[in-house]
Amino acid sequence: MSLLEIRNLSVDFATASGKFRAVDGVDVTVDQGELLAIVGESGSGKSVSMLALMGLLPWTATVTADKLEFDGHDLRKISGRQRRRIIGKDISMIFQEPMSSLNPAFTIGWQIKESLRKHTNMSRSQRQDRAVELMQQVGIPAPEKRLQAYPHQLSGGMSQRAMIAMALANKPKLLIADEPTTALDVTIQAQILELLTGLQQETGMALVLITHDMGVVAETVQRVQVQYAGQRVELQEVDGLFENPHHPYTAALLAALPERAIEKRLPTIPGVVPGQFDRPQGCLFSPRCKFADARCIAERPTPAGRDLGYALCHYPLIDGQPTGKETAA
Amino acid sequence: MSDPILIATDLKRHYEVKGGFMKPNAIVRALDGASFSLTPGKTLAVVGESGSGKSTLARVVTMIEPPTEGQLVIGGREIGPDGAAGDRKLRSMVQIVFQDPYGSLNPRQTIGQTLMEPLLLNRPDIKADERTRRAREMLTMVGLRPEHFDRYPHMFSGGQRQRVAVARALMLEPKILVLDEPVSALDLSIQSQVLNLLMDLQERLDLAYLFISHDLSVVRHIADEVLVLYLGQPVEIGPKDVIFDQPRHPYTKALLSATPVADPAERKERIKLTGELPSPMNKPEGCSFNPRCWRRLEICTKVEPPLQGHGHCFACHNPVPDDEEVAA
Numbered sequence: 001m002s003l004l005e006i007r008n009l010s011v012d013f014a015t016a017s018g019k020f021r022a023v024d025g026v027d028v029t030v031d032q033g034e035l036l037a038i039v040g041e042s043g044s045g046k047s048v049s050m051l052a053l054m055g056l057l058p059w060t061a062t063v064t065a066d067k068l069e070f071d072g073h074d075l076r077k078i079s080g081r082q083r084r085r086i087i088g089k090d091i092s093m094i095f096q097e098p099m100s101s102l103n104p105a106f107t108i109g110w111q112i113k114e115s116l117r118k119h120t121n122m123s124r125s126q127r128q129d130r131a132v133e134l135m136q137q138v139g140i141p142a143p144e145k146r147l148q149a150y151p152h153q154l155s156g157g158m159s160q161r162a163m164i165a166m167a168l169a170n171k172p173k174l175l176i177a178d179e180p181t182t183a184l185d186v187t188i189q190a191q192i193l194e195l196l197t198g199l200q201q202e203t204g205m206a207l208v209l210i211t212h213d214m215g216v217v218a219e220t221v222q223r224v225q226v227q228y229a230g231q232r233v234e235l236q237e238v239d240g241l242f243e244n245p246h247h248p249y250t251a252a253l254l255a256a257l258p259e260r261a262i263e264k265r266l267p268t269i270p271g272v273v274p275g276q277f278d279r280p281q282g283c284l285f286s287p288r289c290k291f292a293d294a295r296c297i298a299e300r301p302t303p304a305g306r307d308l309g310y311a312l313c314h315y316p317l318i319d320g321q322p323t324g325k326e327t328a329a
Numbered sequence: 330m331s332d333p334i335l336i337a338t339d340l341k342r343h344y345e346v347k348g349g350f351m352k353p354n355a356i357v358r359a360l361d362g363a364s365f366s367l368t369p370g371k372t373l374a375v376v377g378e379s380g381s382g383k384s385t386l387a388r389v390v391t392m393i394e395p396p397t398e399g400q401l402v403i404g405g406r407e408i409g410p411d412g413a414a415g416d417r418k419l420r421s422m423v424q425i426v427f428q429d430p431y432g433s434l435n436p437r438q439t440i441g442q443t444l445m446e447p448l449l450l451n452r453p454d455i456k457a458d459e460r461t462r463r464a465r466e467m468l469t470m471v472g473l474r475p476e477h478f479d480r481y482p483h484m485f486s487g488g489q490r491q492r493v494a495v496a497r498a499l500m501l502e503p504k505i506l507v508l509d510e511p512v513s514a515l516d517l518s519i520q521s522q523v524l525n526l527l528m529d530l531q532e533r534l535d536l537a538y539l540f541i542s543h544d545l546s547v548v549r550h551i552a553d554e555v556l557v558l559y560l561g562q563p564v565e566i567g568p569k570d571v572i573f574d575q576p577r578h579p580y581t582k583a584l585l586s587a588t589p590v591a592d593p594a595e596r597k598e599r600i601k602l603t604g605e606l607p608s609p610m611n612k613p614e615g616c617s618f619n620p621r622c623w624r625r626l627e628i629c630t631k632v633e634p635p636l637q638g639h640g641h642c643f644a645c646h647n648p649v650p651d652d653e654e655v656a657a
Contacts, residue, residue: 215589258550
């Protein structure tokens with residue numbers, strides 16, 4: 001049985017100019033101890049879908065789903081009190097900007113011990129011991145001293161380690177890392193990614209990595225979910241995705257990587273991600289897709305089969321060529 | 330090949346910070362002795378971690394700040410200690426594009442006003458209708474449409490704003506364009522559009538680029554020469570292919586190996602760098618990289634290595650051997 005199962009999740013925001021659909025029918029499945037990446041550009045709904053799971057969205061958001069299940073709990077039905085017992089204990093999350101996600105008014109130690117205080121019956125000295133142990137686990141030197149430091153006294157890499165220590169405090173079954181290394185330098189990024197994957201193997205927790213960096217995806221995860229404009233457009237094993245992407249968006253995105261370029265001029269994707277008012281009627285990628293035809297503009301596609309990476313496309317690509325066009329034309 | 334348009338020799342920029350009560354003032358050596366040159370039609374990329382002095386270098390080259398020491402010659406004219414004060418000709422030769430296209434455009438000005446302002450300030454001899462004509466022309470040159478002239482920045486996407494920022498920098502017909510992380514705030518699908526635009530413009534206008542970035546895959550694509558900075562000092566400089574294929578300085582090698590490659594088949598051995606960039610206020614003795622270096626020798630902790638070589642220079646006592654596959 002999978003640890004996390006989300007079916008047909010949608011999130012609508014009430015804005016001054018009407019409803020805005022940030023997440024549009026997304027499915028996410030995570031097994032125990034699995035490493036999944038969710039990739040997409042800004043506005044693809046990758047963070048919002050995970051925030052919806054955590055119950056961290058503001059009141060303007062309406063969350064609907066056919067299924068939202070974590071470890072046997074139906075997260076749609078439980079009360080706030082019950083939810084808080086799971087969040088921070090069995091599911092925890094790391095955010096993009098360590099500097100602004102930590103509370104500047106409290107010491108690192110206080111913030112790490114807070115979740116221990118809420119979720120366990122540990123005594124004060126046990127909490128201290130656990131906090132020191134966590135700091136060592138994430139590779140912070142001189143942990144006793146650093147526990148008394150305030151966030152502004154730590155560098156970006158150190159703050160991110162402290163955030164990870166906090167998220168790991170209660171040995172979560174699922175850790176969601178939302179762009180954990182985007183604000184960091186490559187050398188520090190390498191350290192943090194190694195730490196995260198190491199911990200995932202050691203503790204057997206599942207890890208969902210939200211990112212926009214294809215390099216990070218290629219080097220760290222097993223399964224990749226590609227999102228575009230709030231929809232899941234493809235789900236594949238990492239090797240298959242890079243070798244033979246089935247959705248035109250994935251293919252175009254990979255082609256736009258400078259390191260994959262063959263010529264001096266890079267292949268581009270024309271246009272921009274659709275916003276609130278120019279959401280296409282049919283396939284959301286159709287205005288930017290080089291394979292799009294009349295059917296793509298008029299009709300919403302349905303996901304293809306497993307062997308085609310569940311590509312949300314009328315004509316999924318195989319080796320860069322669209323399939324099934326003859327029958328439709 | 331044409332002659333260099335900008336020559337920098339041993340460029341330094343130090344800042345003094347107040348030490349506080351009973352403490353002496355400290356000196357931050359943000360940029361500590363960089364030498365390089367820029368040639369029309371060529372791109373010099375500057376790479377390094379945050380705190381390595383990349384942006385300080387950009388500010389000095391753009392004459393926003395004068396160098397503390399060293400010589401900066403632009404178009405045959407030397408920049409004095411009071412910078413380029415009063416010299417509008419010199420200023421219009423070097424223009425800059427900033428990282429954040431959301432923060433670097435005035436939200437109260439239309440795109441047209443934004444583009445015409447540099448002319449208004451620096452070229453009072455140009456008449457109003459000529460100004461408008463030039464601004465509209467520039468708009469089409471960077472791939473925007475003429476109707477965008479009267480719109481405000483908030484109506485544009487990030488990629489379009491960055492195009493506006495490039496257009497504004499080009500209004501004074503500069504010879505040198507300093508690009509401070511021009512694509513790092515942009516999404517991947519937009520990034521390639523802006524990179525293509527920059528390459529097109531360079532070809533058409535014969536511009537010299539100083540391209541500052543921390544993204545090595547972008548640098549590899551766009552640069553002709555690469556300068557690697559560490560704690561304000563250049564540790565390696567050379568032609569792009571040499572730097573990427575045969576880096577000699579351990580830091581360059583580590584930086585390259587830390588960069589993720591978008592190819593799952595190519596999982597390589599990483600050189601693990603422990604620790605972080607030390608504070609530029611108290612640099613380590615000897616080679617500034619020695620506390621994190623995996624090829625450290627006795628001498629590294631005592632003597633600062635000089636930058637040596639022709640064409641491809643590096644500052645290291647124990648450089649990475651020429652044809653080493655994976656560092657031990």
